[in-house]
Amino acid sequence: MRLSKRMEKMQDRELLRLMELAEAPDMISFSGGFPSPQTYPIAEIKEALTEVLDLHGYEALSYSSTSGYLPLREKIAKRMNKKYSMQLSAESVIITSGSQQGLDMCGMLFIDKGDIVLCETPSYVGALNAFKAYGADFIEVPTDNEGIIPSELEKILSEYGERIKMAYVIPDFQNPTCRCWTAERRRAFMNIMKDYDIAIIEDSAYEEIAYEEMDRPSLISLDDKGQVINCGSFSKIFCPGFRVAWICSSESMIEKFLLLKPNIDLSSSSINQRMIDVYMDKFDLDEHIGKIIELYKSRRDLAVSTMKRCFPPNVTYEIPKGGIFVWISLPQGYNARELLQLALQKKVSFVPGGSFYTTSGKENEIRLNYSNMCEEKIVKGIEILGGLLRDFLK
Ligand SMILES: Cc1ncc(COP(=O)(O)O)c(C=O)c1O
Known part of the structure; x- marks a missing residue:
């Protein structure tokens, strides 16, 4: 089939592959940019949804x-x-x-x-x-x-x-x-x-x-x-x-x-x-956001303190004041894509920073997500990465 010209620019499957790999059940994944499902207010959603269907079912199921x-x-x-x-x-x-x-x-x-x-x-x-x-x-x-x-x-x-x-x-x-x-x-x-x-x-x-x-x-x-x-x-x-x-x-x-x-x-x-x-009428969205922030902040603290303990001193990062990622720099000349191959063998994944540049092509950075993983896996995954980094940067 003759695809549109625009498809020529859409050939990069690396991120898709990485996201698929990250979903493997035995993977410790720092890759996605996903919220923690633990924060989803399922009971409240059920209540709101029932009200929508009871009171405005026909409109809600229309365009x-x-x-x-x-x-x-x-x-x-x-x-x-x-x-x-x-x-x-x-x-x-x-x-x-x-x-x-x-x-x-x-x-x-x-x-x-x-x-x-x-x-x-x-x-x-x-x-x-x-x-x-x-x-x-x-x-x-x-x-x-x-x-x-x-x-x-x-x-x-x-x-x-x-x-x-x-x-x-x-x-x-x-x-x-x-x-x-x-x-x-x-x-x-x-x-x-x-x-x-x-x-x-x-x-x-x-x-x-x-x-x-x-x-x-x-x-x-x-x-x-x-x-x-x-x-x-x-x-x-x-x-x-x-x-x-x-x-x-x-x-x-x-x-x-x-x-x-x-x-x-x-x-x-x-x-x-x-x-x-209806959820926003019946419940307090700001209070809910407060709980999300509390969870992510404690995961950030855990991720950062584990990185401090396990990463070599020439690996640098800023402590995030919000959001769900830590951005990590390896010394110049090291390629995070190579580190990723080693990490995947140990069932740990992250996104190499090079994927986020359009032109400048820096390859010595890592995006690490901490929102979407339990505390135990955060510690285990960062300990594994720390061990790999010590060898990789020798
Ligand atoms: C910066 C940024 N903008 C937009 C989006 C897309 O979000 P949405 O789920 O609202 O489509 C994302 C998703 O991770 C994001 O990181």
Whole structure:
């Protein structure tokens, strides 16, 4: 069969293979970016679902409106307004089937073949692959622990100008590094970007998984030009299986997404949206998020203290202040893909950092996920990795 040209760019099966391997029952997997199923509130979900079916069964099992279930959109707008002192209305929100769909729609909306997308270095491979399918080229903007470096951003913008259509950023507890941009960098970024006709995609998938208080204004709350498209999700703060997420932006931008959405899936799942809406009426989502944070924080502490005990001193990492990953650097010249082969033989998996770069191809880093594994396996897996690292780095 003659496949589309875009499939030429979709040949990289490495991550898929790794995720399949990671699912083997005897594997200690630090690979996925998954929430812990232990946090899923099954009893409460049952109660909410029963209420939805009893009271609105026919509507819940029908198609939803394209924009999504109005009471849920109102709740999302209200949460954003409360957190960031904004004044969004439900018309500024569209429900998507996972924020992955939101990201894909951003690609569809903005990217023509050869357009440039700016991204952090490194960045979330799922978004990069979605944009790649529309023919995007990428420029990685040099990024440090505080976020994108403003002077580097300015250089790139002045050099590539018109070809840049979109900037894709994850300011809160980024995947894969778990970096969190400082408030100063957020302001500097928006200040520079406001002079350019470039859409800013702010991916907030991990925004609520914060272990400590920090001043973190969302980019959309700093936007007075209607430039920011904020993608949020219930996946990490509730359950990914419902595939319910949202895009917030100016009303005129949301209208553009409304033109695309029916062509993709007609509407997001009606019953899942209503279930989450009723859950939020009957139970306290913030309290639930608090429990998730408590669990992940204790797993982070355990992962970090085990790494301190078992990893050679020339292996470095920042302690994450939120999110679900630790980003680990081996000394220059060592290749994490080679280490992975050794780890897989010992039934331990992780994602080599090289998978998260579009152009710069650094190979000495590791993304290690700690949210989705019991304490015993975290310790055992890191002890095994520590033993391997001591030999590998000799
Ligand atoms: C940064 C980032 N954005 C978006 C997504 C997609 O999330 P969703 O489950 O809402 O589609 C993920 C998933 O892990 C992610 O890490």
